């Protein structure tokens with residue numbers, strides 16, 4: 001049995017708790033949150049007894065019988081929490097964005113390495129059904145050599161984040177680095193999972209909505225030796241966004257498209273149902289999947305099962321701290337490029 005102590009019982013912790021509850025070799029041994037109210041409501045929902053609840057992470061690490069911690073708190077808290085875990089020799093699963101700066105993320109990686117604790121960043125998007133399906137197609141070789149990859153994402157519609165709107169994550173409106181930081185780490189992690197590390201990038205981004213501080217639309221060109229990619233992301237388009245902001249996360253208001261052109265065939269993911277097809281040189285379509293969904297709950301189950309499998313076997317995590325530094329490099333290079341209007345060489 002692996003005993004987990006989860007820190008941060010806010011909005012997204014629900015996904016973590018559900019997944020831990022489904023993994024037979026894991027016990028939710030204790031919970032921690034600064035807010036007593038959030039702590040007790042999650043504890044009641046998941047049957048964690050009141051003597052295993054902590055308002056201080058330090059107290060939890062000192063007192064609780066746990067093997068690893070699951071950090072589901074904002075990025076600014078990750079360094080001090082990993083320092084604590086290192087002091088008590090506990091493994092760590094840590095939410096994205098890993099840290100507010102590249103340097104801080106590198107410091108976290110160095111701390112974990114020094115004391116020999118295992119560290120994985122919670123990058124669940126590569127575990128979502130569309131990414132997993134596209135990865136299988138790429139690995140099959142059916143597309144041949146990749147020439148161009150285009151990813152289009154529309155979500156959130158920041159114009160609706162008017163003052164007073166009931167938002168599941170109110171902190172989003174005040175983030176100076178917004179879309180390519182809060183969500184971009186997911187896109188870049190998934191991109192790297194599918195295509196590997198790009199050599200350079202160029203970004204254009206804007207903040208259009210009056211209701212958010214940071215950028216809410218942007219385009220990034222990613223250069224490789226033999227192909228290029230385009231990431232086109234926009235949170236001010238009202239196109240096909242008729243639903244509420246989050247209620248039904250797998251439904252039509254969440255729009256992602258992908259077109260990957262290879263020298264043998266093209267993969268297209270389109271429509272509000274996430275249909276994936278292959279198109280050959282004659283324009284003939286073969287359906288890979290009639291429908292794919294952004295199945296966050298399942299993605300967490302896959303990701304957290306991977307974490308436990310690797311703890312058991314000693315195998316490396318797909319998204320360990322060092323791997324995530326490469327993702328953050330893309331994120332912070334995006335801001336550098338948008339500020340300087342220059343392309344950034346990455347490697």
Ligand SMILES: NC(=O)c1ccc[n+]([C@@H]2O[C@H](COP(=O)([O-])OP(=O)(O)OC[C@H]3O[C@@H](n4cnc5c(N)ncnc54)[C@H](O)[C@@H]3O)[C@@H](O)[C@H]2O)c1
Nearest residue numbers: 008009010011012033034035072073074075077095096097
């Ligand atoms: N992987 C995903 O798809 C995904 C989705 C949503 C959020 N997230 C990430 O998860 C993290 C949390 O987001 P959220 O939306 O749940 O936020 P939230 O504000 O709803 O929850 C965070 C909780 O952490 C608690 N907290 C903060 N600092 C603490 C500390 N030092 N000790 C104990 N408790 C502390 C807060 O009281 C709060 O209850 C963020 O980094 C966010 O980017 C990831």
